[in-house]
Amino acid sequence: MAGLGFKGEKVFVYGLGRSGQAMAAALYADGAEVYIYDKTPLDELLQSIGIKNLLNKPKVYFVDGGSADFQSFKGFFKSPGISMKDVVVQQAQSAGLDIMGDVDLLYRREPNAQFVAITGTNGKSTTTALIGHVLEKAGKKVATGGNLGTAVLNLPVGQDYYVLELSSYQLETMHEMKIDYAVLLNITPDHLVRHGDMSNYLEVKKKVFSNEDGFHVLGIDNPELLALSTAGDFHTVSTEGATAELQVNPEGVLVEGENEVMDMKEFSHLPGRHNWQNIACAYAILKEIVSAELICKFVFTFKSLPHRLEKVAEYNGVKFYNDSKATNPDSAIRALRSFKHIFWICGGEMKDEGMYPCLRHLSDVECAFVIGTQTPVIASQLQGHVETVECGTLEEAVYKSWRKYKVSGLDDAVFLFSPACASWDQFDSFEHRGDAFVNLCHELVNRLQAEQQ
Numbered sequence: 001m002a003g004l005g006f007k008g009e010k011v012f013v014y015g016l017g018r019s020g021q022a023m024a025a026a027l028y029a030d031g032a033e034v035y036i037y038d039k040t041p042l043d044e045l046l047q048s049i050g051i052k053n054l055l056n057k058p059k060v061y062f063v064d065g066g067s068a069d070f071q072s073f074k075g076f077f078k079s080p081g082i083s084m085k086d087v088v089v090q091q092a093q094s095a096g097l098d099i100m101g102d103v104d105l106l107y108r109r110e111p112n113a114q115f116v117a118i119t120g121t122n123g124k125s126t127t128t129a130l131i132g133h134v135l136e137k138a139g140k141k142v143a144t145g146g147n148l149g150t151a152v153l154n155l156p157v158g159q160d161y162y163v164l165e166l167s168s169y170q171l172e173t174m175h176e177m178k179i180d181y182a183v184l185l186n187i188t189p190d191h192l193v194r195h196g197d198m199s200n201y202l203e204v205k206k207k208v209f210s211n212e213d214g215f216h217v218l219g220i221d222n223p224e225l226l227a228l229s230t231a232g233d234f235h236t237v238s239t240e241g242a243t244a245e246l247q248v249n250p251e252g253v254l255v256e257g258e259n260e261v262m263d264m265k266e267f268s269h270l271p272g273r274h275n276w277q278n279i280a281c282a283y284a285i286l287k288e289i290v291s292a293e294l295i296c297k298f299v300f301t302f303k304s305l306p307h308r309l310e311k312v313a314e315y316n317g318v319k320f321y322n323d324s325k326a327t328n329p330d331s332a333i334r335a336l337r338s339f340k341h342i343f344w345i346c347g348g349e350m351k352d353e354g355m356y357p358c359l360r361h362l363s364d365v366e367c368a369f370v371i372g373t374q375t376p377v378i379a380s381q382l383q384g385h386v387e388t389v390e391c392g393t394l395e396e397a398v399y400k401s402w403r404k405y406k407v408s409g410l411d412d413a414v415f416l417f418s419p420a421c422a423s424w425d426q427f428d429s430f431e432h433r434g435d436a437f438v439n440l441c442h443e444l445v446n447r448l449q450a451e452q453q
Contacts, residue, residue: 001157002111006075007031012097014065014088015079016040019102021050022153023077026105028060035073037065037088070095077101080147080169101173103166106152108176115177116163116285117146119208120185120219122331124148126270127185127278128165130302131285135161137298138290146170148305161289168195171207178211181285185219185277188330189353198224217284219277220244235284239277246284248276254283262296269304269311272338274331307434309335309418313441315448317411320441323418324434329357332420336361339414343401344386345394347372348421348433355381358420362386366413367404369397373425394426394433398440415441 009032013024016038028034036054038045042062045051054060065088070076076097078089089099107115118128125148132144143155146164155162166174184205187198195201202224209216209232218234220226220242229236238244247255254261254276261283264276279299286295304310306322313320321339326332328351336342336358344362346355347370355378362368367387370379375390382388389404391397398415405413417437427433 001109004030004032004105004108009033009074010035010072011075011077012037012065012068012070012073012092013077014038014086014092015082016045016048016051017079017081018151019153020077020079021048021054022151023079023102023105024054024060026109026153027075027077028054028057032075033059033061035061035063035068037063037068039065066091070097073097075100077105078173080167080173084172098175099173100175101170102152103164103170103174104176106155106162106164107178109153109157110159110162113159114161114180116161116181116183117166117177117179117208118164118183118185118281119166119168119171119205120183121188121328122334123185123274123278123281124165124167125305125325126275126308127183127282128163129305130278130282130299132163133302134282134286134295134298135163135289137301138294140289166208168201168204171204174207174210179208179214180211181215181217181288182208182211183217183219183281183285184208184225185281186330187222187224188328189351202228215285215288217281219281221277237277237280237284239273239280246280248273248280252276254280261292262299267299270299270302272309272334274334274338275309307430309338310434312438313445315445318405318413318415320415320445321417322434322437322441323416324423324430324437326418326420327351327422327430329353329355329420332418333358333361335416335418336365339416340364341366341410341413343405343413343415344368345391345397345401345415345417345437346370346419346421347375347378348419348423348427349425350374350378350421354378355420358382359385366408366410367401369401369404371397371419371426372421374421378421394436395440398437398444402444 011032013036070092076092077100135142142161143159144163145155147167148165220236221240236244237246239248252264307324310322312322323335342365344365369389379388379390423430423433
């Protein structure tokens with residue numbers, strides 16, 4: 001483990017979530033004098049054991065960021081969730097400080113490791129976890145984390161490979177890390193309040209390819225990324241018919257040149273063309289490190305992540321899928337294209353584009369059941385395109401959708417919770433929302449099974 005370069009220096013850490021706490025702890029361990037700040041009142045912050053432990057250390061101080069003298073600091077570090085336009089961040093920049101994040105600190109800590117980084121609007125977590133899983137099962141010394149879970153500085157020291165999901169917020173403050181294997185899966189409008197427009201959003205995502213000597217994998221099923229593919233040395237992937245180095249053909253077979261690599265339909269635990277893209281991009285990276293035989297073997301043993309098109313229940317041939325992570329229309333569209341006879345539960349806090357992108361992908365939806373505080377608005381956008389029932393709450397949607405199925409005459413069906421919206425209107429997070437759906441499905445199936453006995 002190498003030093004971070006701040007021993008004996010004053011550093012400032014802004015934002016005390018998982019990443020912020022990990023940065024503060026790492027900088028303290030490196031011998032820095034650490035000043036921490038968060039807009040949350042200190043008495044609330046002290047309910048966190050991690051923050052209590054930090055402030056019990058000598059040379060760790062909680063200060064008011066708004067009145068800090070940034071000229072006296074050597075380094076400024078911010079949590080990913082804090083905008084570059086934040087007043088405190090801009091004050092630090094005006095004082096001549098570079099705005100850094102946890103990714104570069106990991107790079108300094110692990111100078112001998114190889115770094116695999118995955119970004120994109122959708123599919124990052126599954127692709128990251130899949131690459132990490134295959135490398136681990138293939139006997140590599142690997143740690144997996146980043147945006148999908150464990151803060152990068154909490155990953156174990158001394159691994160040969162670090163497989164990282166990197167959000168656009170993390171890439172904003174990445175200046176030093178040389179990524180050995182980089183993937184940009186896709187890009188659709190998201191986080192535009194933060195980034196301003198699609199051009200800025202794409203520029204941030206492209207930072208994953210900043211190492212000219214890296215191995216760069218690019219999904220080219222979005223117009224912006226297809227255009228980008230002509231501007232660099234990319235290993236391209238398509239599941240939608242574009243000419244690419246790796247293609248998934250209409251039959252669901254991954255093809256590399258003239259060779260058939262694997263039949264994606266065999267991976268029934270990862271349904272849908274969007275998961276085929278995830279697998280194909282993972283394969284593009286993994287084949288540079290391990291054999292194709294091992295990749296195919298260990299994709300079979302990979303378990304899909306919670307809240308990402310996760311099958312959570314089944315009753316008499318009817319399947320229930322929790323896709324609560326679908327917080328934007330593009331992600332929901334990927335799920336809607338994966339099944340037939342769909343009873344679709346959707347809604348929440350809409351993104352700027354509303355539900356309109358979904359309207360061309362409803363041919364396999366039997367009925368839509370709308371939840372959330374914007375229920376009437378969402379329902380009005382869907383009406384005329386699919387039968388729509390206004391439910392308001394998730395509980396109401398689950399039970400109304402089941403009653404609708406019972407009179408549909410269908411033998412099989414898919415109950416799909418893929419909201420296409422953020423969760424903040426009724427839930428703490430997409431995880432909270434997904435857990436609520438899973439519990440309701442289990443309650444329903446348990447009751448149905450009891451009635452059958």
